[in-house]
Amino acid sequence: MEGLEDIVELFKQEVSERLSRVEEELVKNSGKDIELIYREFHTIKGTSQMLGFENYAKAAHMVEDVVKPLWKANASLPSEFIPRLLSVIDILRKRAGEDLSDDDIKKIDSVLKGEDIEESEEVSLEIVSEIDKELLERVVDESERILFTIYRKYRSDEELLRRAGFLSDSLRELYWQLETVSLQDVIKGFDRLVYEEASREGKIVRFESDARGVRVKKEIASFIRDALIHIVKNAVVHGIEKPEERERAGKSKEGVVRISGKVSGKKIVIEVSDDGRGIDPEKIKKKLEKLGKEVPKDEKELLMVIFEPFFSTKDKADLGGGRGVGLSSVKTFIESIGGMISLETTKGKGTVFRIEVPSERVWERVIVLRSGKTFYALRIDDIEKVNVGNEKFGSMEAVLKNGKVYRFDSRVLEDELAVIENPFSALENVAFWVNFLGIPVPVLR
Numbered sequence: 001m002e003g004l005e006d007i008v009e010l011f012k013q014e015v016s017e018r019l020s021r022v023e024e025e026l027v028k029n030s031g032k033d034i035e036l037i038y039r040e041f042h043t044i045k046g047t048s049q050m051l052g053f054e055n056y057a058k059a060a061h062m063v064e065d066v067v068k069p070l071w072k073a074n075a076s077l078p079s080e081f082i083p084r085l086l087s088v089i090d091i092l093r094k095r096a097g098e099d100l101s102d103d104d105i106k107k108i109d110s111v112l113k114g115e116d117i118e119e120s121e122e123v124s125l126e127i128v129s130e131i132d133k134e135l136l137e138r139v140v141d142e143s144e145r146i147l148f149t150i151y152r153k154y155r156s157d158e159e160l161l162r163r164a165g166f167l168s169d170s171l172r173e174l175y176w177q178l179e180t181v182s183l184q185d186v187i188k189g190f191d192r193l194v195y196e197e198a199s200r201e202g203k204i205v206r207f208e209s210d211a212r213g214v215r216v217k218k219e220i221a222s223f224i225r226d227a228l229i230h231i232v233k234n235a236v237v238h239g240i241e242k243p244e245e246r247e248r249a250g251k252s253k254e255g256v257v258r259i260s261g262k263v264s265g266k267k268i269v270i271e272v273s274d275d276g277r278g279i280d281p282e283k284i285k286k287k288l289e290k291l292g293k294e295v296p297k298d299e300k301e302l303l304m305v306i307f308e309p310f311f312s313t314k315d316k317a318d319l320g321g322g323r324g325v326g327l328s329s330v331k332t333f334i335e336s337i338g339g340m341i342s343l344e345t346t347k348g349k350g351t352v353f354r355i356e357v358p359s360e361r362v363w364e365r366v367i368v369l370r371s372g373k374t375f376y377a378l379r380i381d382d383i384e385k386v387n388v389g390n391e392k393f394g395s396m397e398a399v400l401k402n403g404k405v406y407r408f409d410s411r412v413l414e415d416e417l418a419v420i421e422n423p424f425s426a427l428e429n430v431a432f433w434v435n436f437l438g439i440p441v442p443v444l445r
Contacts (some may be wrong), residue, residue: 011051012097018044019089019096026085027195030207031077034401037085037288038067048099055100056092063088063336066112080114083199087111115216131188181221183211183261183270187228194257197236204254205240207232214268216357220337224270224357227330231272231353232257234327239276239351251275274351279345298428303343307331318366369398371408376444378406396445406444 018040025033034291045060063085068401070077088108094103191207198205216224240246247253281302288295288305296302309328334341339357367383369376384399397407 007096008051012045014047015044015096016093019093023086023089023192026077026082027192029081031085034067034071034075034077034171037077038071039063045347053099054104055105057089057094058105059092059100062105062108062112083196084111084114086196176215179217180215181218183214183216183224183268184209186216186221186225187211187259190228190232193229194232194236197210197233198240198255201237201240202242203236203240204243205236206254206256208256208258209260211259211270214261214263214270216268219355223333223337224355227333227355228259228270228272230327230330232259235272235274235276235351235353239274239278241277245277263359266359267356270355270357271352272355273350275350278347278349279306279343280347303345306343307341319337369396369408376406376408378444382445400445402445404445 022037022040025031025036033039041060041063043058045064048054048057048060063440066081067077069075072170088111091100091104091111100108107133187209190209194205235257236255240257241249241251243253246255255274255276257272257274259270259272261268263269282298283306285295296305307327307330329416331341334355334357335359339355341353341355343351343353345351365388367378367380369378378398378400382400382402386396386398388396397405399405
């Protein structure tokens, strides 16, 4: 493969896209489009042969041998074959960019025969490398310093300042894009998660999502994903009814679990909803009485009991639920980052879990001042007036609307600058990045 690195990388991308199309067809449509499945594996086989990946081509051909007769007979894909093919996709995806081993071929053969099927692995989030992050931070920091120098020297040139401001905003936007990941990427693969969990429970469940435009910090993205996995599994296992039960209730056999996200003020709001049976407060009450614990009189407080450690309305643990640890860990994590979780439920209609977490992208207008070597920031909206004292010493004082007065022995009024708050910090009044400074600056209130 020496000298073919670029071609191999293109092969990896192509295979990944084709396997994802097959996976989506299997999960969302139960593999009804058999021609699509056959065509994708046939193409993978041909490309693999061109690169000399003989075992990879052999594996694709093995799938072809199973799918082709069904396609020609215009038959449906047997339901028991779907999890087998999903397991094969996992193996191929893991090895994309290199040839399969003989052991891999044996594994795939046994999987296709239904003799050896493993649970799918979690989809990992792609995080920007630390080298890229460090380089970007240096570029943004240095660019802000240069822009501030332009601002100080050429503040009378409106056009130059307008362009400098545009460049500054663009750099911050780039920094934000690389520091965060879209919520839609965080929940990537959840359609398959729901399908497999529902199949295990003997249920029919469709997954829907609407999280466009919402981004979360990469450092907490994997934790949010874990929290959503717990809630989604809970919805499938406890919320959605069996097909026959849904029919008796006048519902469609197919249940729906949905994740939606939006930015509301200084919060990111993520909702996980289902159209299942809802949570029965009486069941929670009876379980608490059985355990000899106090029963909250308020129904909202009663419902929140399901977030308590080791609480479960199930008497016996199984693969899907009843362990009593999932929702407790979700609540603990959400609260640890300054967020909150709540729920609404209607018997026979369904349940909505609502997660609210602070958005790190909160921009304010401030003035930056210096006293000695220490910098401070004051919110423009908080300031009542600024009194300038003795010009020789540069002393000044800022009077805030709340009545507080701050005096500075050294006057450095830097006019209006953008600041991003850090709502995840234990010190709520500390900003983590103030324009050109690139250092934490206390925000006085």
